[in-house]
Amino acid sequence: MSFTDFSLFARGGPMMWVLLILGFLCLVLFVERVFYLHRGQIRAAEFLGGIKNILAKRRIVEALTVCEETPGPVAAVVKAALLHAEEGAERLRFEVQEAAVIELPALERRLGSIAAIAQVAPLVGLLGTVLGMATTFHAFELDYATASALSEGMWQALLCAVGGLLLAIPANLAQHFLAGRVRAIVRDIEWAGNEIMRYLLTDYQKGAAPGGGGVGALAGAAINGAASRDLAPPSPPVNAAATAAGSAAQEEGREGAAS
Secondary structure (H helix, E strand, O other): OOOOOHHHHHHOOHHHHHHHHHHHHHHHHHHHHHHHHHHHOOOHHHHHHHHHHHHHOOOHHHHHHHHHHOOOHHHHHHHHHHHOOOOOHHHHHHHHHHHHHHHHHHHHOOHHHHHHHHHHHHHHHHHHHHHHHHHHHHHHHOOOOOHHHHHHHHHHHHHHHHHHHHHHHHHHHHHHHHHHHHHHHHHHHHHHHHHHHHHHHOHHHHOOOOOOOOHHHHHHHHHHHHHHHHHOOOOOOHHHHHHHHHHHHHHHHHHHHHO
């Protein structure tokens, strides 16, 4: 007799239908979580490198647009940091942590349901086993009990136990797999949050050209040059007046000598 035969499932009793519903629900939740986490997990290093290149050109609006178009919690945390880039370190840290706290429940959603199915499935199988044994003992009490009647209870007990284990094992593996994906995304969130805060508080505040060669430095040099020219002592006009007076006196002297 093959285990793919539907008659085996039917001989497992009513608890087999409960296990079938739980298994279908676990499969749906697992597939939904796999697609959600795959969509939300990006290459954080490459994404943040692109954001830094845009910010180096002082295009913060373009950087915000990129964050909005990029799915996933990493982009949401970086966007929260950019929206408060001009504020102090404490305010920036608070906003980044707040954005991360908002994203975490979405990542862990439905993982508890899969874990619950993995824990409940063996209990449902055990309940089916107990019911099968009860059916067997009830058949023993009957005077006309046959081997076929006794075997029905034994089949129900064994099949429910097997069904519960067959559901619990993959459900546990699925829950651990998804939990590992969530932990990886959480590490990316923490790294991206710390990295964007460090950049905004250090490199971004220094301007596009570190070392004093930026626009601000050139403007400061121009102002200092103008101030130096203003403070320089002007050429006194007294020398020109004295020269003119001396020339007039010499002319008068020559006229007096002639007369």
